[in-house]
Amino acid sequence: MKAIGYPQGHALLIGVATYQKISNLPDAILNDVNDIAATLTSPGYCAYDPRNVVTLLNVDATRAAVLKALDELADKASAEDTACLFFSGHGAIVSGLSSEESVLATFDSDLASLETTSISSVELSVALNKIKASRLLVFIDACHAGGAAISKTMTDGSGRDLKFGYSENAFSRLAVGRGRALMASCRSDEESAVIHGARNSVFTTALLAGLRGAADKSASGFIRLFDLFHYVSEAVPKLLADAQHPVFKADNVEANFPVALSQGGRKSLCGPKVADEVQETDYWSALEQILIELYPFGPNDQEVWSRAGGDLSRLQSKSTGQAAWHVALRTLKQGGGGRNISLESLLNTAKQDFTDNPRLYNLRIP
Structure with missing residues (x-):
């Protein structure tokens, strides 16, 4: 059977390694986005329509550009579609005033004015709620090791502390809604590792393998939500001697829904057999x-x-x-x-x- 394609798949992939006003991250961040885009659009893997996959890297990933791309995704993805959001870059937990808030740092983020130069989890949640797709999967890789610009000792000059990472509450907020799920690279008290000399981060290394067919253990021809997380959650700790553990959040997901084709939709000759004679x-x-x-x-x-x-x-x-x-x-x-x-x-x-x-x-x- 020839590849059938996955035209209902949409994705917005964001990666920031070089920042305007805060410290940079390894180039593996950009490789992660480019390799996920290539895997999603490959007819031999996930088979998304290339027109449905948008990437924003470095200077193109400003706060305004990201919010605009989210609005465009909301306009394009219908109720019958599958939508994926992937973000890799700096994240920060801002505390010290009335409440604690997590933000994703875009290319133009400024520690002195994070409200107007970054995207808070509240803003991101509102943007995601506009997306009509009945299946929405969010990937967050915002706790990178070596992100010294956002640390436990830094303040923004306004009496607030900035803590490296992204909070568990923010993870949960982004998974609220029917058919919504979130996969984060590590727990809030861990670091998302990039091994020196490696092309991809540890999390994306596992994610790419899963999307390329390793998560399709039953050879059904589809990469499914729970199967993908199960594979990634087992693969990442093995790569780092149990030092990093991906997080999965789902508020109202009823089924192990497909997020992409597996190896172009090919099925295997192997699989459970059905008896020749059944009642x-x-x-x-x-x-x-x-x-x-x-x-x-x-x-x-x-x-x-x-x-x-x-x-x-x-x-x-x-x-x-x-x-x-x-x-x-x-x-x-x-x-x-x-x-x-x-x-x-x-x-x-x-x-x-x-x-x-x-x-x-x-x-x-x-």
Whole structure:
């Protein structure tokens, strides 16, 4: 089967290594953004449309430019899409007045006026809430080792202390909302390491491997949210002798949703087998699980229902692909779903799409 692409994927990738008024970070920060962009847009990996992936590096990543790009992402991504935000650069926890606040430092950030030259977690949360995509994943790598400009002893001249890093409360704030999740490179009391001479930070090294297929343990052809974090969370501590631990936050995520294709959508010949003979109830359950994996966005995914002779207008609209498949197969079992669709035509259409999937070919119509 040829690569099907992932046109519903959108990404905004931001990296700042060279700052205007605070200390710089390793060039690996820029490599991280460029390599993630290349992986997301590669037809052999995540298969995002290059037009849907925006990168802002160094001088292009000012406060105004980042906020504008977030607004543009909100305008472009629809409710059916997947959106990713990746930020790598300095982060600071500002305390000493009425409350503590975390900020992301943009190219033009000035320690004397952080309110107008950086992006607070409150501002970022508001911007993210404008994005209509039903699946939104935020990556924050803002606690880099060696970021001496923002330290535990520095003040901004206004009676406030600036602490290196990004707070747990800020992480949680950015994950609020249905279908929203956050992955941070390390805990708030840890540093995000860049090994001397390495092309990428430790976190991005693991993230890239996951996006390139290592997170797809079941060879489903998709990189899924929980699978990706599980892979990264295990890989990073191994690279640093248990000195860095990624953080995952999700406030209202119901399913292990896909965020990209895995290796262009290729499925493996390996995988769990379905018995040649199963009871009718088991058959429908097995078929439902297979279709959820192969067509995670429901009967409309790749127009499989229509191509099998079905009529989508005969199906109830559901918020998730899993729920949509459950209702669609129940309708089909009762003789509905369209005049020309049948169990056999649906199964044959799926087999044509996934010619090397043994789970489909081991199914026997009861």
